[in-house]
Structures are given as structure tokens and as C-alpha cells.
Amino acid sequence: MDTFHFKSQENLSLRQRVMNDIRNAIIQGHLKPGDKLKELEISQQMSISRGPIREALRDLEALGLIVSSPYRETTVAEVRKEEVVDLLIPIRLQLELFALKYNLAKRDEVFFGNLSSIVERMKVSATNGDLFALVEEDIQFHEHILSLDNSSYIMQIWSGIVNRLRMHFIKNTSKFTDLHKVVEDHEALLNALQNDSAEKIEALWTRHIKDEDCLLCFDDESEQGSD
Amino acid sequence: MDTFHFKSQENLSLRQRVMNDIRNAIIQGHLKPGDKLKELEISQQMSISRGPIREALRDLEALGLIVSSPYRETTVAEVRKEEVVDLLIPIRLQLELFALKYNLAKRDEVFFGNLSSIVERMKVSATNGDLFALVEEDIQFHEHILSLDNSSYIMQIWSGIVNRLRMHFIKNTSKFTDLHKVVEDHEALLNALQNDSAEKIEALWTRHIKDEDCLLCFDDESEQGSD
DNA sequence: TGTCGATCGATTGTTGACAATCCTGAAATC
DNA sequence: GATTTCAGGATTGTCAACAATCGATCGACA
Structure with missing residues (x-):
């Protein structure tokens, strides 16, 4: 028997961890389409700086899970x-x-x-x-x-x-x-x-x-x- | 190493500009699969800090144009x-x-x-x-x-x-x-x-x-x- | 001489401060 | 009273310094 345990986020980069956390929050329904994602808020919530969070948001945007435009807020994406x-x-x-x-x-x-x-x-x-x-x-x-x-x-x-x-x-x-x-x-x-x-x-x-x-x-x- | 100079993308964010520049360099063949992309080098070449460059690299990675692994160098992707x-x-x-x-x-x-x-x-x-x-x-x-x-x-x-x-x-x-x-x-x-x-x-x-x-x-x- | 391990330089990861932009809402004008 | 203008706060964009990690070089030891 093999088990896929994907825990041990300890050794992942912060960017990866943030990315996984937000991704999970979205696909588990805790964050719904249209919800706003604020960098500062997330950074305080996770006690890290905004840098890794910004990069994680880019990743999520690339995955099609969030949308953002310059200087505007980024939100969870809709699915048609x-x-x-x-x-x-x-x-x-x-x-x-x-x-x-x-x-x-x-x-x-x-x-x-x-x-x-x-x-x-x-x-x-x-x-x-x-x-x-x-x-x-x-x-x-x-x-x-x-x-x-x-x-x-x-x-x-x-x-x-x-x-x-x-x-x-x-x-x-x-x-x-x-x-x-x-x-x-x-x-x-x-x-x-x-x-x-x-x-x-x-x-x-x-x-x-x-x-x-x-x-x-x-x-x-x-x-x-x-x- | 050849130098490219690009047109006016004055009103875009730096991240967007870096992303476009590197993307163009790749699809025009100036950067070939396997070539290394170093953040510091690019930042000096463009006279900006590494922040926007890192984010642009994330975008390019999402597009499948480059590949990177943590703490290792990032390179231009191969196409099969x-x-x-x-x-x-x-x-x-x-x-x-x-x-x-x-x-x-x-x-x-x-x-x-x-x-x-x-x-x-x-x-x-x-x-x-x-x-x-x-x-x-x-x-x-x-x-x-x-x-x-x-x-x-x-x-x-x-x-x-x-x-x-x-x-x-x-x-x-x-x-x-x-x-x-x-x-x-x-x-x-x-x-x-x-x-x-x-x-x-x-x-x-x-x-x-x-x-x-x-x-x-x-x-x-x-x-x-x-x- | 060949292999292992430490040290150092190079590169990426992270941070907190500062700058630019947008949104809100109140004051001023018609 | 309705519309416009312009502060002020909130949020994102950028920067330069610091920390963590990797790879290569060089030396110690069998």
C-alpha cells in the first residue's frame, strides 16, 4: 500500500506554501468566486512579508484560480x-x-x-x-x-x-x-x-x-x- | 550574448515589461532552450530590482516558456x-x-x-x-x-x-x-x-x-x- | 593518487521600507 | 440638491539589504 501524503510543507518555500494554502481555500469553497484577496491581509495572517505572497498570487493567476489587474484588487475567479x-x-x-x-x-x-x-x-x-x-x-x-x-x-x-x-x-x-x-x-x-x-x-x-x-x-x- | 532593445512599453508595469522582453527574446530565438536566466544579471541589464523580475519569471514559467526549481537556476524550456x-x-x-x-x-x-x-x-x-x-x-x-x-x-x-x-x-x-x-x-x-x-x-x-x-x-x- | 568534506562565491529566497496608484468620501461650486 | 474636485487612506508596485541554499574549488586523509 502506498500513501500519498503531501504534508511536510515545512521545507517548501513560502511562496509554495502560500500558494497551496490559498489554492486549497478556493477549491474547498472557503474562498468563493468574487472574494477579494489583499496582500497585506494575507501577509499578516501568515506572519510573512508580501514578497512571497505576490509571487504565489502570480502562480494562482496562472492556474486560472484568481484574476487581477494592475493596482486593482485581485479576486477569486469565476467558472462558467x-x-x-x-x-x-x-x-x-x-x-x-x-x-x-x-x-x-x-x-x-x-x-x-x-x-x-x-x-x-x-x-x-x-x-x-x-x-x-x-x-x-x-x-x-x-x-x-x-x-x-x-x-x-x-x-x-x-x-x-x-x-x-x-x-x-x-x-x-x-x-x-x-x-x-x-x-x-x-x-x-x-x-x-x-x-x-x-x-x-x-x-x-x-x-x-x-x-x-x-x-x-x-x-x-x-x-x-x-x- | 547579444543585446536587444525593445519598444516603448512605458505604461506597463515593470513586471509586464520584463515578461514581454524575455518572452520575445525566447520566441524570437535569441534565448534558446537550456539557456540560463539569472535574476541579478537581468536586473542589472534592465536597471531595475529583482522583485519584478522574479514575478515575471513566475509568469513565464506558467506559460511554459521557462522552467525553474527552488534555489536552482531557471532555464529556457525545451519543446518536444x-x-x-x-x-x-x-x-x-x-x-x-x-x-x-x-x-x-x-x-x-x-x-x-x-x-x-x-x-x-x-x-x-x-x-x-x-x-x-x-x-x-x-x-x-x-x-x-x-x-x-x-x-x-x-x-x-x-x-x-x-x-x-x-x-x-x-x-x-x-x-x-x-x-x-x-x-x-x-x-x-x-x-x-x-x-x-x-x-x-x-x-x-x-x-x-x-x-x-x-x-x-x-x-x-x-x-x-x-x- | 583518488575520494571525501569543508569553505567560499554565486544565486535564489525573504524582508521591511518607500513610491505610485486607486478608491472613498467630504467639501466646494453651480 | 446635484456634480465636480481634491484630499486622505488603502492597496499594489518597487527597491535595496539581508538570509538561506547550492555548486565548485581546494585541501586533508587513506
Whole structure:
């Protein structure tokens, strides 16, 4: 069993720590779209100077989690549903298909073992009804696919997308109910990876991502912003 | 070491100016993949402090133009050809199809007029054999499509992609010869936008982007890295 | 002579102060 | 009473100094 513990922020740079903290606050819903982020306030809250905070804000801006303009306040970004459905998800699909296509040889036993243990944890989370944990494990599953390809640039694009997906998800948690289907889907993916042809995998993957992400993209009942 | 001097960006913040300067140096080939970027050196060269430079470097890192690790030197990023062909270009296609799909109503006369004038300039550049200008106009054409959708996030993804495409292009300029075909292609695109159905436009667009970007992605003769 | 470890210079990370800009709101004018 | 102007505070942008870390060089020791 392997555990991904990403704690020990002690040895990270301040910039990284600030960045993670704010990022978490956003994707966990403590900071909502439109909320203001003031450098001085954050710096006092964390007892550090404004320098690292400014750099962390640049990072977050690059991730698409916040927006800022010169000499004006910086705020948490909005996420549009159409953007998620018709842009982020197709791009996400491209990323994963790319990683699958070019790293066939790297799918070894260790790799499958890791995926398998992630799925096991998903089962536990689903049984416990722990939606948040399940989502994180879902993300880990797909991130593990991407990590096959040793490209920091791919992980960079992925970060931006997945964070925005999380932001969108935060708004729709209540309707996300069929937890066990998520687990079954990923079991099927894992099984296909081990047994099926590239074409079948690609087809299954495509269907899964459109399907799965639809779970995160319910029609939020009345949110019909006409523009 | 060659020195570059840039035009007046007087009203931009220093961070923006540094960012633009370095970005241009990279996509124009003055800085090549692997070259080191030292904060102190840049700050002395530009007669400013290291603060804005550090923030600009964060921006450039987010764009995928440079890479850095803590306390280590930061260098100009590498671009892999497979990444360009099988990832960046499909994503680019998704971006444009998205913008086209959701902004049908915004394609007014002004919009077509702008596209048309871009194409006119392309003709001039093609006739002059000015490859660099042609590429920039090509980019403007497609950027104009994306700007239909009023999303800063889309432009953000686009920036990262287009800069990396430019980096890749820099390596292959010599073989890029059929300038007038580029112009004709864009004329066809413009014509289709004005006259054809959404389906036909989508099909043409898809073909064009795969086609056009192939121009930028020649098999660089012997660069067969076996991995 | 080859390997290990300490020291030093180079580079990045962090800080607190100062400068530039924006926003608010009250006073002045019509 | 409504609009404009201009202070004052709040916030972001920039700077120069200091601290932490890395890499290379040089010397000690087997």
C-alpha cells in the first residue's frame, strides 16, 4: 500500500506554501468566486512579508484560480459551466489520451498496482459516503495516468484544469450521489488498460471522461445566466 | 550574448515589461532552450530590482516558456515535437472550435472586416517573403476567433500554447516555404465562416489546423531521439 | 593518487521600507 | 440638491539589504 501524503510543507518555500494554502481555500469553497484577496491581509495572517505572497498570487493567476489587474484588487475567479463542459473536459481528454498513447511501455506492474490501490481507496470512500475523498482519489487516478508521461508542462496544464474542475464541483456537490458508479467506472478503466486494445481503451476512456465529468456538471437547476 | 532593445512599453508595469522582453527574446530565438536566466544579471541589464523580475519569471514559467526549481537556476524550456503535434495542436483545435460554437451571434461585419484585413496583410507578407510577419498574422487571425469568446481563461491557455508553438517554429523556419498556401487557407476559412454551415466550418477548421500546424512541424530531418 | 568534506562565491529566497496608484468620501461650486 | 474636485487612506508596485541554499574549488586523509 502506498500513501500519498503531501504534508511536510515545512521545507517548501513560502511562496509554495502560500500558494497551496490559498489554492486549497478556493477549491474547498472557503474562498468563493468574487472574494477579494489583499496582500497585506494575507501577509499578516501568515506572519510573512508580501514578497512571497505576490509571487504565489502570480502562480494562482496562472492556474486560472484568481484574476487581477494592475493596482486593482485581485479576486477569486469565476467558472462558467460551458467552459467546463465544452472546453476543459475535451482538453482533459486530450491530455489523457496523449499520455496513454505515448507511454504504453511504462505501464508496468508497479503502475497497475498504484492504480489498483487508488481504486481500493475509492471503494472505501464510496462506502463511507465520503464524497470529497472520492473526488480526490478520482483525480489521483487520472493524474497517475498523466504522470506516465514525464512532462512538467502536461502536469501544468492539468493543474489548471483540475483546479477549475474542482471549483465547479464545489458548487454542485449536493447532487452528486451515485458514488459506487464512480468506483465501478474506474475499475472498468483499469481492467481495460490491462486487457484491451489501444482502440478500445481510447473509446472507453473518451466515454468515461465525458460521462464522469457530466456528473460534476449537472444542470444546476436555475442557474440560467442569459448572456 | 547579444543585446536587444525593445519598444516603448512605458505604461506597463515593470513586471509586464520584463515578461514581454524575455518572452520575445525566447520566441524570437535569441534565448534558446537550456539557456540560463539569472535574476541579478537581468536586473542589472534592465536597471531595475529583482522583485519584478522574479514575478515575471513566475509568469513565464506558467506559460511554459521557462522552467525553474527552488534555489536552482531557471532555464529556457525545451519543446518536444510529439507534445506539439499530439497535444498542443489538438488543444488548440478545441479552443477554436469552442469559441466558434458559442459565439455565432458575435460574428458581425466588424468581425469579418477585421479578419479580412488580417488576410490582406498576410498577402503582403507572403508576397514579400516575410515569414515572421506571416506567422504573426496567422496567429492574429486565430486569436481573433478566440477573442469572440470573452474569456480571459481561454486567452490564457492560448497564450501558453501559441508561445510554445512559436518556440517550436523557431527551430524549423528554414523549411517553411509555401507562404501563399497559408494565405489561401485562411481565405478559405474566412469564406467558410461567412457562407457555410457550422458542420462544414468545423470540418474545414479541423483539417486546416492539423494541416497548417504540420507546416510548423516538419520532420526535422534526423532528430530521431529513440527513447 | 583518488575520494571525501569543508569553505567560499554565486544565486535564489525573504524582508521591511518607500513610491505610485486607486478608491472613498467630504467639501466646494453651480 | 446635484456634480465636480481634491484630499486622505488603502492597496499594489518597487527597491535595496539581508538570509538561506547550492555548486565548485581546494585541501586533508587513506
